[in-house]
Amino acid sequence: MADTKVLVFCEVQRGRFKKGSLEALSEAKRIVGKAGGGSVVAVAVGNGVGDIAGELKAYGPDRVIVCAPDWLEGYNGEAHGRIVAEIAKSEAPTAILVTATLDGKDLAPRVAAALGVTIATDCTAIDSDGDGRLSVVRPVYAGKAYATIKIADTPQVVSLRPNSVPVAEAEGAAAVETVEPSFGAGDLRYTVKAVNAAKTEKADLTEADRVVSGGRGLKGPEHFSILEELAETIGATVGASRAVVDAGWRPHADQIGQTGKTIAPTLYLGFGISGAIQHLAGMSTSKCIVAVNKDPEAPIFKAADYGIVGDLFEVVPALTEELKKLQADG
Numbered sequence: 109m110a111d112t113k114v115l116v117f118c119e120v121q122r123g124r125f126k127k128g129s130l131e132a133l134s135e136a137k138r139i140v141g142k143a144g145g146g147s148v149v150a151v152a153v154g155n156g157v158g159d160i161a162g163e164l165k166a167y168g169p170d171r172v173i174v175c176a177p178d179w180l181e182g183y184n185g186e187a188h189g190r191i192v193a194e195i196a197k198s199e200a201p202t203a204i205l206v207t208a209t210l211d212g213k214d215l216a217p218r219v220a221a222a223l224g225v226t227i228a229t230d231c232t233a234i235d236s237d238g239d240g241r242l243s244v245v246r247p248v249y250a251g252k253a254y255a256t257i258k259i260a261d262t263p264q265v266v267s268l269r270p271n272s273v274p275v276a277e278a279e280g281a282a283a284v285e286t287v288e289p290s291f292g293a294g295d296l297r298y299t300v301k302a303v304n305a306a307k308t309e310k311a312d313l314t315e316a317d318r319v320v321s322g323g324r325g326l327k328g329p330e331h332f333s334i335l336e337e338l339a340e341t342i343g344a345t346v347g348a349s350r351a352v353v354d355a356g357w358r359p360h361a362d363q364i365g366q367t368g369k370t371i372a373p374t375l376y377l378g379f380g381i382s383g384a385i386q387h388l389a390g391m392s393t394s395k396c397i398v399a400v401n402k403d404p405e406a407p408i409f410k411a412a413d414y415g416i417v418g419d420l421f422e423v424v425p426a427l428t429e430e431l432k433k434l435q436a437d438g
């Protein structure tokens with residue numbers, strides 16, 4: 109159907125588009141193709157985004173809309189929500205895609221509320237039924253089951269879990285259009301004064317392709333150094349269970365699970381983690397799960413693709429050494 113029109117909010121962090129947004133853009137392109145036609149409109153918001161908006165063309169949108177007021181530095185939920193809703197009102201898309209990042213989880217409901225429509229959050233798959241409308245898959249009951257749902261409202265507002273779909277480059281020569289918001293900085297009810305982000309070169313847990321995660325089996329914060337070394341070897345980001353975070357061994361930003369971050373990396377390696385349902389809720393959609401636990405009955409083994417019953421203090425150094433050898437051999 110030719111009337112499918114998907115508007116994709118493309119999130120910027122530290123002057124770059126987030127990988128999750130490129131995934132959403134690629135997925136929108138695929139869905140529109142499957143629906144038999146239509147268009148994809150990329151939307152970028154914030155001071156300076158005009159300078160990088162051209163990068164989005166490589167993922168095949170039909171148009172790129174930029175709203176870059178000079179008073180809007182970084183993410184402001186109120187401003188971003190109002191701007192995306194204004195663009196949606198004038199563009200009248202059939203669907204709006206946002207990535208389920210921290211900012212995206214804030215933005216998507218604001219946009220849905222402003223438009224008076226319902227929302228499907230943290231989806232792990234999106235498809236088109238051939239009628240131009242989306243059906244989405246989302247985990248329910250803390251990841252114990254998956255529901256396939258179809259939103260009846262228009263536009264269908266959907267947030268997509270990062271790392272759920274691949275990034276695909278596509279031919280594209282979309283023009284970059286600029287729009288202005290109908291309001292100014294003085295109309296906002298709050299402003300963001302500062303963002304204290306952790307200074308790290310590593311990929312954020314939610315976007316990391318590989319994650320090395322540690323639980324209470326590590327026995328103390330000092331032993332996380334063996335996981336750091338393994339992570340360094342394979343270019344992974346380190347995460348943790350809540351037990352570890354509650355004990356103050358790792359910062360809260362490292363927590364994976366129902367009350368932490370939801371991740372879907374290509375590879376998840378869990379060491380000394382029992383696999384409580386609340387932890388599984390945050391990582392069970394990882395593509396390959398490897399668990400190391402000395403208890404053969406640990407629930408994590410039910411979710412794992414590969415498991416080693418053993419002492420992590422023996423397994424981790426041996427694994428790191430073998431991986432280093434493999435890398436040295438090219």
Ligand SMILES: Cc1cc2nc3c(=O)[nH]c(=O)nc-3n(C[C@H](O)[C@H](O)[C@H](O)COP(=O)(O)OP(=O)(O)OC[C@H]3O[C@@H](n4cnc5c(N)ncnc54)[C@H](O)[C@@H]3O)c2cc1C
Binds near residue numbers: 322349351364402
């Ligand atoms: C409302 C609520 C929300 C929650 N949210 C989260 C959440 O977001 N994320 C989360 O992770 N948890 C969450 N929890 C807590 C969750 O229920 C578990 O308590 C927690 O995940 C346990 O962490 P753990 O696996 O590190 O520790 P434990 O359950 O103590 O498990 C440690 C594991 O290490 C193994 N082990 C010990 N020594 C070794 C060794 N030398 N080598 C190998 N294995 C070893 C043990 O066999 C054991 O399986 C939540 C709980 C509640 C009630």
